[in-house]
Amino acid sequence: MSFANAKWDLVNNEIEESSKEIAKALGLSPLLIQICRRRGYQTEEQIQEFLSSSPTLWHDPYLMYDMEKAIQRIQQAIETDESILIFGDYDADGITSTAVLYETLEMMGAQVEYYLPNRFIDGYGPNIRVFEEYLEKGVSLIITVDCGIAAHESVEWAMSQQCDVIVTDHHEIPPVLPKAYAVIHPRHPDGEYPFGDLSGAGVAFKLAHALLGELPVELAEIACIGTIADLVSLTDENRSLVKLGLQQLNQTERIGLSYLFQELQLTPGSIDEKTIGFQVGPCLNALGRLGDATPGVALFTTFDDEVAQEVVTLMQQENAKRKQIVDDITKEALELAKAQIDHKVLVLAQSNWHEGVLGIVASRIVEQLQKPTIVLGIQSDGLMAKGSARSCAQFNLYDALSYCQESLAKFGGHHMAAGLSVETVMLPGFMEAIETYAKQHPELLEDEKVIPIEEALSLSQVNVEFIDSLQALKPYGTNNAEPIFKISNILVGQKQKIGAQQQHLKLTLNSEQNQLQALMFNKGEWADSLNLQAEVEVIGTLEINEWQQNRLPQLMLKDIAVKDALIFDWRTNKIRPEHLSVKKAAYLVERDALKPLVSERIDTTSKVFSMEEWIKEEKQEDFNSIVFFDCPQSKEVIQEFRKHSYTQKMYIIAYTPKSIMTMGIPTRERFVAVYQYLKTHSNVPYNEKTGELATYLKIPLDQFKVILKVFFELKFVIIENGCLRLNPESTSMDLMQSTLMKQLQEELWLERVFIYSQFSELTNWLTNMEE
Structure with missing residues (x-):
């Protein structure tokens, strides 16, 4: 029984003969070759390129449509001393795109400056007000990076003022392109570029490649940060760019980056796609989320020691502030969610919520409550609410918002994420409309989590040498996920909650003479439901734990499955949204007064039963879990329950509004x-x-x-x-x-077992039915 309610999808475990032949030719393990082939790299040459630490896959930048035209115009501007403006964006990709092109043009002797919009003043993308300001200063060429592909009005205005605009972008191409001097886009409908998934920084890097006439190796460390942060596909040319960039970052001479790495306690050799994605990227993004992203460019381009230190200090301060703001808003939003416990889609709106972080907050709410979530900040005048939406399962946010568009002032996005604005007077109507849409499409909210498993291993196969060989698969990311392995026939030797709030789980897994340490973040409570010496299967990613010059294998857990019953301690007298969000669950409710309240609020895949009804239920296999919503009232029935219960995952809430005790x-x-x-x-x-x-x-x-x-x-x-x-x-x-006295005595006994006993005692009683 899986802790995470997930389905494990193990691909064919057999290693093909052809993989063994390639492995022999390359001197690599057959398993590593098989993993490469599953990812689409079939031939010996393709696999060598994929695994090579010296990337050679680079495409000709002139295969991009309008590249030659753009290069000629930029060279003309440099030769005639024209003023050039780079117009960027306020996220990590936009900041790095700007830095790449700015440094390139400066090296070429151009008269160049840059502008990064403020999301709270300028909004997203090019705008006429900023263009007008710079045209008055004498700018005659504007180059957009990481934006502009949909900026028809501002681009046409600038062109009408005898200022040429070169658009470089990677976002979705609209049906009609802007009437710019040149449009450089890897997926340009008239272009022949062989790889369409470059980031904004990747496109800027290719423009630099064409301008300089050679691969701009020294700029790869900047472009690779934008590429990782923007979550584009880490295949093809992006893989080459990130590999090269990470090599440079681990020996960078840029003083801004050096100071940032010191602050983040990142040492040379330790910087990889994870540290960029989870530490460096958020620091850059924090600038634009809370205010002005412009200082982020100086992080890469400055030679001034004092400026570099000031930028790093600002980034750290803004990121710390961002984290606190996210934590505070998330806490407030979860409180608001309690009032919408029976809603299929959460719409959470409040004044004084910082618009720049609402997407992160929405993602956190979705992760905790597993419901599509819209988080809106009501503006200071009280007239408009603006924010972000995040989805889960098959619920398409764009379709849902389109259904509600009469209630919205503005919206845009895709399946999993969206941005929107709604007048506050329209909020009640919007909430009703999106809830109606969700109720009309219940199938969109039903989704079984599937975890793809790369390979099944024995504990004896997990060693430092094998894990080291996997490093050649890096960098991991979109379309090149870190492999997840399954390990079976192992016992829980030790279990421990670790962390300041005991929020993390640490296990020692044993099999015969072999042992493996395993960690899982934010799942400390799982320790309560794991018995020592229990036989388990685990899945996770493998890494090396280096400590005091010792290198030991370590498993980063994704899920655990046990043969015995899984029992979770949710005992409380205060019902929270997650208590009613368990999917495919049989909610056992004994008190008649509670049944309609629970039925109205639980997930559509779940159902309310009395214990006697559950015992007689013929389709128990349709349910993954049992939730003891209130405290059982009959020992005889609970004894019968254990004899006739198919489902092995149990959540104990034992909600008792009026306790006999x-x-x-x-x-x-x-x-x-x-x-x-x-x-x-x-x-x-x-x-x-x-x-x-x-x-x-x-x-x-x-x-x-x-x-x-x-x-x-x-x-x-x-x-x-x-x-x-x-x-x-x-x-x-x-x-x-007296029948009543007997009933009260029995209920008191059951309360002592279900509510007031140690959880280990309750678990033992439920699984063994000891008297």
Whole structure:
């Protein structure tokens, strides 16, 4: 049973004979060759190029449409001392694109400056206001980088003012191209460029290649950062660019980068696509997310030690601020999400939310709650809300927003991500419209997570030499994912929660004489559901853990599967959105009052049952999980449940709005006190004021009500003329003969097991049914 509710997709595990032959010829492992061939590299030559540390796959830049025309115009501008403006973008790709071209033109002696738009003032892409400002300063040639392919109005305006515009971009091409002097795009409809997935920085790099007449090796370290950060395909020429760039970054002489790496504690030799993607890229992006991205260009181009230090300090400050803002907004957004617990799509809007980080926040909400999420910041005037959307499963955001377009001021995007603006007065209508769309297409929200497995290994195969051989597959990224391996027939030797908040999981996995350390971030709670010496299967990526000159194999876990029952401790008296978001789950609800509330709010793939209904359910195999929503009320039924339950993954919430343990079961002394009072008072009215007697006798009202119910059940007390009287015909009887008292005692026992016991005790009881 998988912890992550995922399907593991293992490709054909057999190594072909032809792979063995190539492996022998190249002196490499057959498994490494097989991995290459699965990725589309079939011949010996293709595999050599793919694995080579010295990339040679570079395309002729002049195969791009309009490249020759653009080069001639730029050379003319340099020769005649024209003023040139580079217009970039505010993200990491835009910053690096600008730096690549700026450094190239400066080397060529051009009169050049650059402008990066401010997302909060200028918005995205070229605009007439900025162009007009620079034309007044004498600019006669504008070159856009990482933008401009859809900037028809501003490009045509500049061209009409006798200022030529060269557009270089890589984004989606609109049906009609802008009427620029030249349009350089790797997927230009009239071009012949063999690789269409360059980043903005990659296109700028190819322009530099053409301008300089040779491969601009020294610029690869800049362009590679934009390429990695923009998540383009790391195949073909991008792979060459990133390989070359990473080699340079590990020995960079750029003082800005050197200071940044020192601040990030990145040493030469340790810089790879992961450190760029998760550490360097976010620092660059933070500038444009919170304000002005312009200083980011100086990180690459400055020779001034003081300027370099100032830029790095600013980047670190802005990134720290960005992280805190994201954390704060995420926390507030999750609180708002609680009010939309029954919604299929979350629309979360609030004032004072920073527009620049809302895409990150939406991604975090999706990750936690597994629902398409729209996060909007209401602007200071209260009239407009702007923000970002992120999706999951098959839910197409662009289609959904198109359905709601009458409620929107503006939107754009694709399947998984979108940006939008909506007038605040239209927010209720928008929320209703997108919820209607989601309910009309429930199949779009049903998606089983599939994890592709590269190969099944035994623990004995996992060693430093094998992991070192995998390094040739790097850099990993889009269309060249890091291989995930499955390891079976192993035991959990040790388990540990690590991290400041005990949020991470560390395991020691054993098999005969072999041992492997395994880590998983942000899944510390899984330790509670893993038994020591449990037999497990695991999947994950392999890396080397280097510590004090020791190099040991380490598995970065993606998922764990166990043969025994998986039980998760969600016990609480405060229901959170994730408690109702388990997919394909049987929600076991015993209290009738709770059933409609749960049914309305759970995922469409899940269903509510009483325990007895679940025991009789003929299609238990349709459900992946069981959720004990409230505390069971019958030990006999729970015993029967374990005999007839197909599903092995269980979540224990045991929500109990009114606990027997908290209320307490009346003592014999309290029964006697009520009985004696009724014996000496024959006219106690039975109405809404009867509870005053509980106060007089100093008995909690809930217990007093139980006492009266037991007396009625055992016929100790009757109602006569609206008053409580002792029954003269009653006979002596043990209070525990009462069905109610037996039920309360049983519920109390079950509460002790399900709510108040140690989780290990509860797990043992559920799996073994020990008395």
